[in-house]
Amino acid sequence: MNRVEGRVKVTGLATYAAEYPVEGVAYAYPVQSLIAKGRVARVDAAAALDLPGVLAVLSVADPPELAEDADAELALFQRREVAYRGQIIAAVVAETYDQARAAADAVRVEYEPADHDVSLRADHPGLYRPEVVNPNFPSDTEQGDLEAGLAQAAAVVDVTYTTPVLHNNAMEPHAALAVWDAEGTLLVYDSTQGATTDRDMIAKTLGLPRGRVRVVARHVGGGFGSKGTTRPHAVLAALAARVTDRPVKVALTRQQMYDVTGYRTPTIQRLRLGADGEGRLTALEHVAYEQSSTLKEFAEQTAVPARVMYATPALRTAHRLVRLDVATPSWMRAPGECPGMYALESAMDELACATGIDPVELRLRNEPETEPGSGLPFSSRDLAGCLREGARRFGWERRDPEPGVRRDGEWLIGTGVAASTYPSKRSPCQAVACVRDGGFLVQVAAADIGTGARTALTRIAAETLGVAPDRVHVELGDSDLPAAPVAGGSMGTASWGSAVVRACEELKKDGREGRADTAEEVGQDSELARHAFGAQFAEVRVSAVTGEIRVSRLLGVFAAGRIVDARLARSQFIGGMTMGLGMALMEETLTDEEFGGFLRRDLAQYHIPACADVPDVEAVWLEEEDERLNPMGSKGIGEIGIVGTAAAIGNAVHHATGHRVRELPITPAKIVMARF
Amino acid sequence: MDIRLTVNGRPHTLDVDPRMSLLDLLRERLGLIGSKKGCDHGQCGACTVLVEGRRANSCLALAVAMDGLSVTTVEGLADGEHLHPLQAAFIEHDAFQCGYCTPGQLCSAAGMLGEPGPSAVTENLLDDPELTPHEIRERMSGNLCRCGAYVNIVSAISEVAR
Numbered sequence A: 001m002n003r004v005e006g007r008v009k010v011t012g013l014a015t016y017a018a019e020y021p022v023e024g025v026a027y028a029y030p031v032q033s034l035i036a037k038g039r040v041a042r043v044d045a046a047a048a049l050d051l052p053g054v055l056a057v058l059s060v061a062d063p064p065e066l067a068e069d070a071d072a073e074l075a076l077f078q079r080r081e082v083a084y085r086g087q088i089i090a091a092v093v094a095e096t097y098d099q100a101r102a103a104a105d106a107v108r109v110e111y112e113p114a115d116h117d118v119s120l121r122a123d124h125p126g127l128y129r130p131e132v133v134n135p136n137f138p139s140d141t142e143q144g145d146l147e148a149g150l151a152q153a154a155a156v157v158d159v160t161y162t163t164p165v166l167h168n169n170a171m172e173p174h175a176a177l178a179v180w181d182a183e184g185t186l187l188v189y190d191s192t193q194g195a196t197t198d199r200d201m202i203a204k205t206l207g208l209p210r211g212r213v214r215v216v217a218r219h220v221g222g223g224f225g226s227k228g229t230t231r232p233h234a235v236l237a238a239l240a241a242r243v244t245d246r247p248v249k250v251a252l253t254r255q256q257m258y259d260v261t262g263y264r265t266p267t268i269q270r271l272r273l274g275a276d277g278e279g280r281l282t283a284l285e286h287v288a289y290e291q292s293s294t295l296k297e298f299a300e301q302t303a304v305p306a307r308v309m310y311a312t313p314a315l316r317t318a319h320r321l322v323r324l325d326v327a328t329p330s331w332m333r334a335p336g337e338c339p340g341m342y343a344l345e346s347a348m349d350e351l352a353c354a355t356g357i358d359p360v361e362l363r364l365r366n367e368p369e370t371e372p373g374s375g376l377p378f379s380s381r382d383l384a385g386c387l388r389e390g391a392r393r394f395g396w397e398r399r400d401p402e403p404g405v406r407r408d409g410e411w412l413i414g415t416g417v418a419a420s421t422y423p424s425k426r427s428p429c430q431a432v433a434c435v436r437d438g439g440f441l442v443q444v445a446a447a448d449i450g451t452g453a454r455t456a457l458t459r460i461a462a463e464t465l466g467v468a469p470d471r472v473h474v475e476l477g478d479s480d481l482p483a484a485p486v487a488g489g490s491m492g493t494a495s496w497g498s499a500v501v502r503a504c505e506e507l508k509k510d511g512r513e514g515r516a517d518t519a520e521e522v523g524q525d526s527e528l529a530r531h532a533f534g535a536q537f538a539e540v541r542v543s544a545v546t547g548e549i550r551v552s553r554l555l556g557v558f559a560a561g562r563i564v565d566a567r568l569a570r571s572q573f574i575g576g577m578t579m580g581l582g583m584a585l586m587e588e589t590l591t592d593e594e595f596g597g598f599l600r601r602d603l604a605q606y607h608i609p610a611c612a613d614v615p616d617v618e619a620v621w622l623e624e625e626d627e628r629l630n631p632m633g634s635k636g637i638g639e640i641g642i643v644g645t646a647a648a649i650g651n652a653v654h655h656a657t658g659h660r661v662r663e664l665p666i667t668p669a670k671i672v673m674a675r676f
Numbered sequence B: 001m002d003i004r005l006t007v008n009g010r011p012h013t014l015d016v017d018p019r020m021s022l023l024d025l026l027r028e029r030l031g032l033i034g035s036k037k038g039c040d041h042g043q044c045g046a047c048t049v050l051v052e053g054r055r056a057n058s059c060l061a062l063a064v065a066m067d068g069l070s071v072t073t074v075e076g077l078a079d080g081e082h083l084h085p086l087q088a089a090f091i092e093h094d095a096f097q098c099g100y101c102t103p104g105q106l107c108s109a110a111g112m113l114g115e116p117g118p119s120a121v122t123e124n125l126l127d128d129p130e131l132t133p134h135e136i137r138e139r140m141s142g143n144l145c146r147c148g149a150y151v152n153i154v155s156a157i158s159e160v161a162r
């Protein structure tokens, strides 16, 4: 089955947020703070207002009305205090985009700057223990006697890994088009991962009842978490439209996205692993140091996967956070698992080297009976199967463990492995299914951000109804449809699909219509450790001359429940792995210590993988029967592909060169400089 | 300023702001939203169109500079209901996810297939090489895809190049 919306996407007819044809549209362009901390003393809009086409200037000089309890990142123009460089402090509305942009440049802002602090350090005096980490895990856990475990270990690895600021960089820049009608109801075409949650947040921010706001997002050009929460551009569009009494479009530039649409926190991670002579863990400690803004707390759950992975008599995990003069970090594909598993799986490779045990075998020897952090049984877990199948396909048994000894001309060659994991949960959702025009109409406010949700739900509905998929039409991406959770946490298909199955079952009984709300069903889900697992294998070629690193092979083997649609699943896996390749070798946003904010705010400086960087990535899976998950028996697959990829590549680089780079990304300079 | 240009075979006479890019002209004035804005700086390829049959980043082209020229966008690739072979192959190979880079990938591939001569990865510079996956990857590297559909994009283009 091809993607349902394939034809509109290849013919250019798929309409994204900024593209809806609306009569009389005006354009708003933000003005951003040039200081990282302090106050906006004065905003002089006179020159901007004199420019042709300018309709209005919004700023802290004349705060528009917003709800008092608005989210601090969304409360535009309410406070003169500046929390980070790049924060939106004013905006110009004009007849055309070019006029708005030119006038934004003409707005004069005077600041009272204060000293800023934008540097994350593991010894920062401001570090504290957050109550919980995203979304709701305890910050710290401790089981067994860690120091004793380390003391009795035959081999100990005590290492620190760091990951930089990373930006989601969805291909479609965040955009919104806001239209108020005569009755004061607001329609927002927004680039969002969840029409329902976005609607609720916009309504809350503007102090409107939910019924007075509608969000439409039929096609979304990627999100990877950055469109999972409401962003200020949507609030700006609504405010600008209210002030000018015109429909208003806000399309953030690529550069502005770096400042106001979230990012992955940088991390400093210390790992202490101890193992006995057989490679069995005697202790595992994972401590993550991370940042958040002064506006609000976002604590990434970086050390949480260590509670899932390996059997050990002593386990300690902890998160420490410092509030800096930076924008608030947020979700980026596999928050927690992605950076956490990078460090843990790299450290496991170091332990394999320290004990002289093959890294696949080392992981197999540390398979737990139950989830280490909770003691709960796994609903299903086939990491071992993934490791074995991957090793077989990759030709792992022929591998010589000795690092730095394989050479093809100037190229050093190495291979590496790492494990992946990601939770498989679901959230309550509503859906409606009915007979329409001789076929079946299924409605749910789900989002298709490129995952293939429309197609997967069509298939799920068709299977439940026992009809051909082409008789089913799925409508999504509109908050007027039955309420649905966000496309995030790899929970989309599981949550929406559960509701679609139940609605279709009801339809079969009723003959005309079926409605479902899975709140009760989901609330009764038994307590189990629910996770998908995987194993990633990489082969790299590293130039001994330039330090250039080419990934020549990448294989992922996943155990993710029942795969709803093989083609979509493969695309999700290889897409995640491709992003993981970027994380390993090139992606990095630099923090501007001098002035605050970020450097490298575009795609010429923040490198994401290009076509020539990506080999023939291979993703396969082992089918799992797991009926306790949801009616489809599926596990989420949107995020696990990126988990472990960077570690597999880093471990391969070590195997190729004998050099261990512990700071991502692994750039040529870090390889070459190691030789001097 | 007044310009005349042809877009997907249709002539237009327009009064444009000299600051306006071809991309904004297409999207905001002509309602041709198929060409996408991913960066507005020539860094992503989402805005790729064919100008006089050659691929170009429309965000880097000023609308006024298009006077007298003919432009093809993704909306002009299909022959009525009949998809361009690249469009059909992209669907068959699942060569996109979110679809936002797709119009640029398609226009770029359509232009690339007609470009003779060697690339940076061609062994013999006097060759007019076969479009192997290696050549395609190199030649399509001006079009970024954050969803990571490259593997499928290369297989879709390979099928059409054969």
Ligand code: FES
Residues within 6 Å of the ligand: B036, B037, B038, B039, B040, B041, B042, B043, B044, B045, B046, B047, B048, B057, B058, B059, B060
């Ligand atoms: S929008 Fe033109 S290259 Fe990115």
Ligand code: FES
Residues within 6 Å of the ligand: A171, A221, A222, A450, B095, B096, B097, B098, B099, B100, B101, B102, B144, B145, B146, B147, B148, B149
């Ligand atoms: S399909 Fe989403 S960026 Fe290429």
